[in-house]
């Protein structure tokens with residue numbers, strides 16, 4: 001989009017909501033922000049209804065500052081806690097159904113390529129672990145098999161948080177949660193490995209407790225998806241409400257579990273993606 | 286692209302003025318002929334009998350350069366979400382399925398209507414499991430009645446061809462902007478050859494204009510970029526309930542606003558013969574053709590029978606049906622499904638609905654010989670049901 005599109009008509013300006021004026025005036029669409037810009041530029045996420053200490057909310061903020069080109073980015077979400085926050089974001093985003101996010105993103109990306117052949121439009125999927133690895137797994141995988149040029153980001157709180165803490169495929173083996181009264185009977189799905197073998201050119205598993213790595217993996221993933229192929233980022237966002245931990249300690253849990261080796265961190269870059277990122281240089285940092 | 290050699294024209298020119306020639310083609314081929322003129326950006330397919338051949342032929346149009354993008358999706362639920370994403374981003378789409386595919390995709394249909402997406406799709410109706418069947422049966426239409434989708438029912442390949450083309454113009458009106466399902470009885474129409482008058486001029490429908498959408502096109506070019514203030518539908522307060530309720534009412538209102546655009550092309554939503562006859566047959570789809578054959582047999586025996594063909598199931602022609610049946614003494618409603626959804630619709634529309642004989646009904650792939658309609662009319666009741 002061009003800047004003139006967002007500039008409010010002076011005659012109508014007084015009727016626009018303050019957040020909208022702020023988004024336009026306070027550089028929310030500024031390109032190439034750093035995560036250090038959080039709290040300085042106008043953020044794309046307004047006040048949100050997620051719980052105090054929610055790690056998903058924090059990682060969403062980090063993702064939004066990491067967008068290399070927010071003014072031409074479209075977000076596709078799914079039902080779950082994240083859909084409550086995405087409705088508050090100042091970027092076009094879609095909520096349609098639970099689990100169909102990668103299918104919607106496929107159609108959207110192809111349509112934008114038809115309508116804007118000479119323009120980069122980044123399509124970024126953001127959904128929960130249940131949406132990505134359980135109910136929507138077929139569509140997640142098929143979008144990768146087809147090599148759709150989209151970025152898939154999973155908020156991995158290892159649980160169906162929004163419906164009250166039920167087991168998901170991403171819940172660790174043995175954990176007792178709702179609908180797994182005797183503990184989960186099988187291992188956490190190894191999505192990063194599956195993403196790699198399914199054709200993703202960039203794959204990362206990171207923790208929200210490391211803002212810099214969230215920021216850089218999201219940025220790399222979106223850049224690689226533009227030119228090379230599908231990409232996947234999995235962000236560890238333990239849920240204070242369902243884990244019954246204090247809000248102030250949620251981020252510490254995100255840090256500790258990684259330190260204790262309970263949440264594997266990883267990064268994979270395909271040779272083509274590596275080459276491409278190298279040529280981009282600073283932009284991809 | 287070969288499609289670039291076709292001149293863009295208005296829907297009115299395309300449907301009323303463009304030069305046509307009669308061809309002897311199957312229903313599936315009629316779909317191809319329609320999509321050739323529809324200027325579709327993206328078509329997505331998934332195989333299921335008896336629909337598959339239509340989408341093979343649409344794939345050929347892509348290979349020939351008349352459709353900009355085309356692929357086979359992973360299942361019908363995904364396909365309907367894929368066309369939704371594309372429609373949200375402002376392009377014209379097409380897909381088709383039937384029976385089990387319709388049910389697999391179901392959650393998408395009310396989402397399409399609620400998101401005000403002008404998707405046009407064809408349903409080559411087929412029975413649903415169990416037991417497994419691939420045969421013609423219109424049961425899926427019963428399930429789709431309240432999704433908010435506009436539903437047109439083609440009697441033959443000519444209807445199918447015309448309805449697909451007019452569906453785009455109706456769906457894309459700003460005051461409508463809803464999905465349109467064009468239904469046709471699988472096999473009976475898709476796999477038989479009929480005379481169809483198709484356009485032969487080098488023209489196509491003018492492109493879809495996303496700026497006519499009542500919802501912002503999701504492309505980061507169409508403000509507002511933050512068009513939802515809160516996730517209102519999930520809050521537990523009266524304002525959010527009222528927001529959902531009024532949104533749903535608007536979807537239904539939009540569907541009824543489509544009536545005048547449908548009438549422009551279809552004439553009335555119903556078509557009548559022998560309006561004064563005391564016995565009236567009400568039908569849609571190929572049941573109309575069977576009714577015509579039955580009426581002919583009865584006429585030879587001196588019994589006058591009128592036929593009311595319903596072309597649009599949603600919006601339902603309530604006033605037209607009331608008026609058309611006000612003097613009828615006996616009303617017979619033959620259907621290709623077990624549920625008898627058309628009989629229920631008519632029964633809830635007219636006064637003194639004990640005038641209705643619910644049937645005959647055939648399903649599971651059975652044909653409907655005109656003789657069984659004749660027998661029902663003569664006996665005034667159902668036989669052997």
Ligand SMILES: Cc1ncc(C[n+]2csc(CCOP(=O)(O)OP(=O)(O)O)c2C)c(N)n1
Nearest residue numbers: 079080081098128129130131159160161162
């Ligand atoms: C078809 C369908 N099935 C079930 C649900 C109920 N549902 C809504 S959100 C949700 C859980 C989401 O879990 P996840 O994707 O992990 O996101 P989180 O809430 O944990 O962020 C479920 C099961 C639904 N909305 N639709």
Ligand SMILES: [Mg+2]
Nearest residue numbers: 128129159161
């Ligand atoms: Mg979750």
